[in-house]
Amino acid sequence: MTSPLAGTHVVECASFVAGPTGGLTLAQLGADVVRIDPIGGGSDYLRWPVAPTGESYYWASLNKGKRSVAIDLRNPEGRELVLALATASGRDRGILIDNAVGRPWLAHERLTALRPDLVHVRVQGYPDGRPAVDYTVNAEAGVPGITGSDDWAAPVNHVLPAWDLVTGLSVATGVLAALHRRDRAGEGSFVELALSDVALAGVANLGWLSEAADREGERPRHGNHIYGSFGVDFACRDGARVMVVALTGGQWRALQTATGTAEVFTALERALHADLREETERYRLRETVAAILRPWFAARDLDEVGKELDAARVLWGRYRGMADLVAEHRAQAHEVLADLRLPSGSPAVTARSPLRFSGERGPAGACPALGADTDSVLADVLGLTAAELGGLHDRRVIATPDNPYKEVR
């Protein structure tokens, strides 16, 4: 089986999560992705979390499976190399991902002067080019204000950079949609994508803005209860917690069966003139429903809870710690997870692509040392000779791990 994107060449000139996630996604589907960094690394090169060696687990995982090229981006000669790599000729070249707002030397027009049919996807903060990050756009999209409980005065930020990840996959989608159009119509594309727009579209597409318009204000915060349905966490006897969900009628019946509460709820429905088969009724009476279910969980350890919920086909999940996940990975419980070596040889845990083609999981990809592929990429793609590469090294325009970095960060 050929990898879906085998033979496709992408240049990535981006940092932090969104752009690099786009490149990672394409690399794991078989594309050759060349990540270009400034010599010494960009502002994400040492981003937390870091290994005891000082290497960034974050950088390593988001940039695995790519080739790494280090170029002095302040040097005009270095900039010419970036332009040349991004616009190299060939049907499956000429694809660039960047987040280079405020870098006039990498303007779309300069690139299309070199290759008119370039596929160019640019990640922005705001659509007008002003900077923004996941943490700021999430606040602006209103999510922290409906997270957590109304007992807490302040908004609750999510820790997951969710909009970064959605933007990263949108980058991959944008690249492939533009590549499709270039294949069919010969047209290049300049695709811009703002983190802020992704966040606003995300909440709007869930219907949340329409509801806020009706309420003329924010919906209440219900802690761990699912809004508009039934789902909440329960503590087991041994202190483990589970998230239990009953969105559909079948899931609700299963939950009653597992916990032996069907008669209690039937009596409750009669007493309250309620019909808990309706999702909105389960939502309205969520505190009562949870209170009736809670003792069943509190009387059992997780093992027993899990067995009985599974036997009745209840929809549930255990609250796991990330350390638990690592232990499970070491017991080979999760095929999507994979081991990774940092450039120093130090171990790390990372992931393969969650997209399985014909049931197969591709490799996670190896983590390049910063600049490890500088010479080979410039030779392969631009045909530079050993003498030309030597000159670029002498003039400190490019770097490899063997040729000491100029520290320009």
Add this chain to the structure above:
Amino acid sequence: MTSPLAGTHVVECASFVAGPTGGLTLAQLGADVVRIDPIGGGSDYLRWPVAPTGESYYWASLNKGKRSVAIDLRNPEGRELVLALATASGRDRGILIDNAVGRPWLAHERLTALRPDLVHVRVQGYPDGRPAVDYTVNAEAGVPGITGSDDWAAPVNHVLPAWDLVTGLSVATGVLAALHRRDRAGEGSFVELALSDVALAGVANLGWLSEAADREGERPRHGNHIYGSFGVDFACRDGARVMVVALTGGQWRALQTATGTAEVFTALERALHADLREETERYRLRETVAAILRPWFAARDLDEVGKELDAARVLWGRYRGMADLVAEHRAQAHEVLADLRLPSGSPAVTARSPLRFSGERGPAGACPALGADTDSVLADVLGLTAAELGGLHDRRVIATPDNPYKEVR
């Protein structure tokens, strides 16, 4: 300019967020997406939030820009229609998105018997086909355990179905990658994608599992502080809150400039032998840094705070409510947002694609009434005659809004 996916035909047989987000993304890039629902609607048809009319804002927004076909999926004749629509011939047909685990009649093998080069993307809960939803996989991926504050005993669930959204964009990416391979190599694809794998890959790719392995436990919960850097929320004099971030040296200098605190921090660095130019030092001393900055925000209303932060180019965002976003949308402040009419004519707020091609924003798409396109799609794609359609209606195999629904939900 042609839409990037103009002429591409996709059949979607999925529900809830992930699959439909994949279809929506492709529809907004110009694909003709036919969403197939059971007569009367699937289990997501009335999902909250709902309008005063009872219509689901959620369903309307996630399925806009698609054509809606209603078929009795329990009827063998109805199932044959779905198979025929999914495997219709034509270079840009034969693309199916589903989440139909446990529907043997829609097995991949049955589909490829009809069209061997089918592009088929299937959303799952777990990779072995067991069901899971965003709320359960998030608990299992460990995110609630590091969200919020260690002052709170329980984990904090996010309200944003982040993994659903990431999975939805992964579906779009998977479809386009498989389509690319079919174009180049003639091969079809069966792409499976589990919500659980998306969540595990998400946390692994951020380096969080590697860190938990080193710690042999969970990282501390810091409330609204950004982990490993400096960023936290501040209250302004008028009660508005802002999220302020200093990831880079430039952002940190800007924050000191705006708040007039450069000399304070210089003195603090001397007293503590610390170097706050280092991101990890700002993280270590986050409480002290925040305490020094807090009075500046508390002494000013949001308007003044915003002006001064912008003047100094500080990276910040305001905590907005969703009702604020709607008011701003009505003042045309957000081009990505758009008005939508529910089938009843009732208004809603939704979004266009955040992907802008050549600076243009495509239409958000209209919301179809359930089954509105049943007859026209079956006539167009399968060439059914008026008499054949009449027979299917008579046998209650298909439905349109004009031909009363059989209530089989």
